[in-house]
Amino acid sequence: MDAIPASKKEIDARYARLIAQVAIRTLHEIFTADPAELVTVATFKGRVSVKDKATGLPERPYLIDVSAERELFSTFVLADLDPVYTLKKLNALVSPHPYDLEAVRPVVDFEALLAQYKFVEGIDAVAGLDSRRDLLGLTPGEFEHFVRQLFEAMGMKSWVTQASRDDGVDAVAISEDPMFGGLCIIQAKRYSKAVGIEAVRALAGVMEDKRATKGILVTTSWVGTDSRDFAARHGRMRIIECEELKYLCREHLDLDVLISLPKAPPKRS
Template sequence: MASRDERKTPAQMYREFAKQQQAEKRQQAAAAKKAADAEAKRQRDEQKRLEAEQRRAERAEANREAKERAENARAVAAVLRGIDSREAQSERTAKAQAAAYERKRKADEIQALRDEADRKTDEVTELVEYIDHILAGRDRDLADLRTSTDVDPQADDGQLFADAVCSVLNGLNYLQGRDVVTGTYEPEARRLVLQVDLPRKTNIPVAREYKYVASKKLIEPIARKDAEVQVLYRKLVAGIALSALDYTMQITSPELVVEVVLNGHSRGTDPATGQKINPCLVTVQAEREQFGTLVLDSPELDAVQCLHHLKALITENPYDLIPVTPIIDLEFLKKYKLAGEVAALAALDHRTDLMKISPYEFEKLIQQLAEAMGMKSWRTQNSQDDGIDAIAYREEPFNTGVCVIQAKRYSKTVPVEAVRALYGSMAQKKAATGIVVTTSKFGKASYDYAREMGRITLYDGTHLKALLLEHMGLDVLIGRS
């Protein structure tokens, strides 16, 4: 018997077939969908894989680049570290070099100051040695220069001769300079009177030495004692004075010059007034014969003691420019000569000759001169010679008292005994000062004695004429008796 299925109608069968077809279509569609989904999934997965690989590749590239950058950075850092190290080393080297240079500079600066201190000390030492041996450095063998002073000593009242001598002296050692030495000549006495401008006291080193003081980083002078400065300046003054005397004796003829009076002056400023001054610091009267006995080249000779031997007056305090009174004042003589020339032109040959007037007239003339010089209370003493002895009273600041005056109208040299006699009269009369005035001249012994006693003033014929001209306007002659 046929099954129930076998009894299906075509319609049923068609429907079943249609269903089967639909089922198959559905299955195919599902399979296609499944395949499409699978493909889509595969594509998605592939896309994801590709994207993942791309990301991995990008990460790898990024890592590579990062690594490369890191390596580059490390390389750059290493280079920079090397540069920094070199720069640091260079900087350290530069600092070390700068420090070394600064140390050397400071050391050189200190050494330069020490060298400068030593140099200044050496200069001071050399200057002191120069002063100590000043006579040894004077010019020698000057007799040939006498031809340069071969000028008529009577011409122009001896001034041409004096100028010629001074011209030669001004070119010699220690005296170089314009008008350092000036002078005049007295033909009657065959005497040169010279004035020498001495070096200023600033030429004496007030420092004994110089030292570098490390704490102050400077050079300081070590002061010389005031007494040492005084001694040095006196040595300088004495050395130049003796050298100038020696020069004068060498360049002048013994027949023309038998005596030289030298006054040494130094220019400065008076601290009390601020005025310029030119005081006389040394004055000496040297006879050629006595001067010739000196051994100036002896290493044992002391210039200051030598001047004292010559009876010179030399200030005890030259550095402070304390003056002494010149034996013969050059400016006074020049003033007299200039005024005398003018008066001579007016008086021509009508001048009074002191050797021809009467003793009474001579006495009155000396009295009038004394009064013109500021003396009072004139009282004449008994006299046994052609001169007069008198007592006068002087009224001057710091120089008040009795003055004994003795006048000698001589044609020959006044003997030293007359000067000594005056000193005895001064003691007898208790006089403060004494004056001997003569128409002739005095010898060296008289000047030495007067300086030794200290209160006696000597006026020779030249000075008498000058005093009469200065104080009374009288131009006189002193002829032969």
């Protein structure tokens, strides 16, 4: 019988599944090898060593970034699950085209951070400004994951993102962490201009639908006075704009991020 070569679509699907299997197996090995009291959360960042086709230089693009809590992961039946769907359940950041080595940017690139500190040592800190991560340079999906990790660093126990109706710009997160006053809805907006009041009203609607006790809108830009007044009248909403977002990144992620807005936000009186 003659061998029939697999199609590119089949090869791509197999490669994506292989990456998912490696990620899930690695998380399993971490939780199995370490005591529960020592490791409660594990993160896997998958990279490949290749040469840039445009320059011929070696590079190591990330194809996957996923975190899992032991409590949730321990409920999975590894022999029966589909690893690709498991990554979706874990809100993993996965390359849309892994076989073509299309990279994703991990929320925190530890190697890049270390290299940055070595680079700026002993020189004017202003010289390193361009090396800061620009949040407006993230894709909508990457920004959602960035906000997710920020709130996890702030003490959020868990959250589940849901697809929005505006191409992934918004992310909805749910947490039962008591420090946020019970059930909390978080909406992320990676904008370069003002966020309209319709987004704040939409957040209020989601809060009502989910019976949440608190709602938080996080944006790289700012909101208008009407939005702030609406949130104040609502009483259970908080708005985090660009400057506060940068402060929270420094405070909880130890990251000095950049938000390259085309114009400065209006000053508050």
